[in-house]
Amino acid sequence: GNSVTQMEGPVTLSEEAFLTINCTYTATGYPSLFWYVQYPGEGLQLLLKATKADDKGSNKGFEATYRKETTSFHLEKGSVQVSDSAVYFCALSDVQAGTALIFGKGTTLSVSS
Amino acid sequence: DAGVIQSPRHEVTEMGQEVTLRCKPISGHNSLFWYRQTMMRGLELLIYFNNNVPIDDSGMPEDRFSAKMPNASFSTLKIQPSEPRDSAVYFCASNPSVGGNTEAFFGQGTRLTVV
Numbered sequence: 001g002n003s004v005t006q007m008e009g010p011v012t013l014s015e016e017a018f019l020t021i022n023c024t025y026t027a028t029g030y031p032s033l034f035w036y037v038q039y040p041g042e043g044l045q046l047l048l049k050a051t052k053a054d055d056k057g058s059n060k061g062f063e064a065t066y067r068k069e070t071t072s073f074h075l076e077k078g079s080v081q082v083s084d085s086a087v088y089f090c091a092l093s094d095v096q097a098g099t100a101l102i103f104g105k106g107t108t109l110s111v112s113s
Numbered sequence: 114d115a116g117v118i119q120s121p122r123h124e125v126t127e128m129g130q131e132v133t134l135r136c137k138p139i140s141g142h143n144s145l146f147w148y149r150q151t152m153m154r155g156l157e158l159l160i161y162f163n164n165n166v167p168i169d170d171s172g173m174p175e176d177r178f179s180a181k182m183p184n185a186s187f188s189t190l191k192i193q194p195s196e197p198r199d200s201a202v203y204f205c206a207s208n209p210s211v212g213g214n215t216e217a218f219f220g221q222g223t224r225l226t227v228v
Contacts (some may be wrong), residue, residue, distance in 0.1 A: 021149075034216055043117075043204055043219035089156065093217075100146060100169060101206070101217050105155035 002027045006090045006104035013080055013111050021075040021107045023064075023090035031094035033057075033066050033073040038087045038106070047088070048073075080111045117220035119205050131193040133142055134223045138207030144219060147180055148204040156204075162188065197228045198222050208209045 007022040025033065032051045034046040048057030052070035062077045073090060090104040118137040126132050138145050147159040159169040162182045170180070177196070182188040192199055202224050206217040 028182070032215075043221050044206075046216040049216055067182040069116075100144075100158055100210075102158055103148075103156040 002029075002031065002092060002094060002102060004090050004102060004104040006088075006107055007032050007063070008105070009108040011107060011109045013109070015082055015111055015113050016079045017111075018025060019075070019077040019080045019084075019109065021088055021090075021109070023073045023075065023104060025073065025090075025092050027071075027092060027094055028092045031092040033064070034091040034101070035064055035073070035075050036089040036091060036103070037063070038089065040086075062087055080109070082111045082113050085109055085111045115217055117205055117207055119203075119220035119223050121223060122221060123224045123226075125228065126170075126195055128196055128227055129194045130227075131191065132195045132199075134190040134203050134205075134225070136188045136190070136205030136220060138188070138205070139209070140186065141220055142207035142209045142218075144208045144217075145188050146204075146206040146208075147188070148206065150202045150204060150222070151200075159190070173185060178208060192225075195225075197227045200226050 003026045005024050034049045035047040037047045040046045048059040050057040050066035053066055056065045064073050064075045087106045087108050089106045091101055093101045120135045144163050146161040148156050150156045159172045160190045161168055162181045165182045179188045202222045204219050204222045208215050208217040
């Protein structure tokens with residue numbers, strides 16, 4: 001079946017450091033891929049998405065490229081800020097294959113000044 | 114639009130009691146999802162509806178859990194009887210797509226504590 005695996009946290013970085021959070025997926029069809037962010041006490045918000053192979057999603061300095069050959073969608077940011085501290089979820093959706101939005105377990109990012 | 118609205122935001126109940134969580138999706142959205150979030154298991158999909166019809170309820174943990182969507186603007190998730198291990202944050206989400214892979218919009222969640 002379809003699934004998402006992301007690196008376990010927590011990830012602890014200093015401000016302005018480079019961030020990578022790895023995400024790989026297993027899918028039988030042609031899913032869309034997403035990164036969501038959850039700030040403390042809040043629901044999940046879409047950060048970025050990519051709907052087909054080689055697409056790059058980007059938002060707020062974050063980027064992720066849909067790599068079909070490696071079944072990956074790694075999240076990157078060149079210079080993190082304290083305000084980026086949150087939990088990040090990788091997710092896939094493949095409605096055509098009957099798969100609703102399913103999530104990885106989440107990675108907690110903590111950025112210190 | 115006000116977004117996905119869940120109620121209550123917090124619920125504390127005693128073991129054995131019935132609990133009903135409510136969700137109002139964004140107007141015009143065709144799909145609705147219920148998720149449960151815990152530290153141990155992360156974010157689990159419980160059930161999702163498309164055009165008010167349950168499509169996949171394989172994530173519903175057991176018969177104590179039930180979900181309904183009587184119309185396009187309202188859904189409930191009921192736990193009867195509740196148990197301490199049901200304590201979690203329950204999220205409702207909706208998305209506008211039928212057959213497409215667009216993103217879901219989440220409510221603020223209901224934090225359930227069963228004592």
